[in-house]
Amino acid sequence: MLWLALTGCAVSHKHSVPQTAIRPALDADQTQLVDSYNRQADAVRTLNASVQMTPTAGSAYSGVIQQYHQVSGFILAERPAMIRVIGQAPVVGTNIFDMVSDGQTFRIFIPSKNEFLVGPTQLERATKNPIENLRPQHLLEAFFWTQISASEPVILEQVESPPSRYYALSVLRGSGSKLEIARKIWFDRSDLQVSRLQIYGPGGRLDSDISYADWQGVLSPNAQGNDAPATAIGKLAATPLIFPRTFRIARPQQDYQLAVGITKLAFNSDIPADRFSLMQPAGTELVDLGAGQQEPRP
Template structure:
């Protein structure tokens, strides 16, 4: 069982003695100073917050992590201005495509231009190597999946395995230290599980946010060494599929890689076996080949 520590956090918390509050308010009343208008949410629109323990939330998270083994989805990809993906598909308002993913580490994502269904990008990863083909630029990028050094050209920062982090979750292992807290940002209320790593020096590895209106997972944050925020992933519109609930709306942001991507799932099949050849991607003849991790030199086969 995971060890956990309960923390409680609320915005604008802190209690002051009543006489201190009167001293602060009285000059305003006497001078007739204007007080800023406060906007509140009508009580009918505020849903009651559900209660849960840390153990219950950990069990719920692990159950979801175990339940999803493969994904076959039709998607709409919405680029965000200034991001690497918008550099690839900047001439299109949106891109429709497909995502294939299978545990432990296989993923393929194909993006197509609207109407003509012409491929805009095609990328795969097996956890060891990534491959990305960008037909409009006649460019094929490949390299080790662990290669993370930012490239001079933002387009070369694309990594399909980053999306895999948003689709599949690792389980919280027994014995790990997990902090448990409440976080209130009225009218929203959350539970937050914070997974720590390390022994002598503890660091944040992952934060998991639960919306207390229904205890669905609404946000996952991944951290690297030194508290560096690696990925910010948000989830919405959870719906049932194959006896499992899965989000239909995913936002992925990689702040240090210029990644900002919105994915809307329009069709979803879970836990079906996906043939290995569907994850194969080879460079076409005559394409510009960029090998990341080898001096960033470009070659032509």
């Protein structure tokens, strides 16, 4: 019954700092924050984006794009679990990597290595070869959020990290005395937009740490947006189709760090199924990560 004592309570972390150093903060309660998050989670059905991707040194991506500081690319995604990510070399536009996931299996083609990687999406063990830790579905969870259901225990915190202030919603799983954290959602109180999403595995293991910035309006087939910065949602009124233009994705268990900047974005347009198809090119080496074996394929 631990969560009964915690759910709905606000925990405040404070530090003594000059009042002038703290940014003005907007107010919201737990119900408003959950509603705002769920509206955003429900707003996006498909995504079609042009992006700039910057790997962190030592990460899985840096092993693929080691000669480039930044690469261009495209991301296609459709709920619940379809995603394709293509990274291209600057100027010449040749593919550096091409990867897809359908929620069951991921497939990754790396032309410079002449390798075609396949494996089950639930395969999360890290390998000594950083390239084999690439997973397209890890980007999917940054774009498509899981809604907070009414049955999930939630704890609200107020966190002060001068000059910023945050609300943090911790979403729990389990029951009775066996509760553990599943997600932690951070809202920047300067505008009440989500600024960070942390996703946890069993035993409180941090699997994903995703930061968001530069929320803007988006053009879609069903609504008109604009490229001006999104206005503050002080009273958390519904603001249709806004989306962050900057992501930073960290996967500490797989040495996975990647910054993604969106340069062009469209929502909720139909995407043909074949856009998510990736077949093994002839003459490449098949690397079956699920089996832990490599076998050549003509």
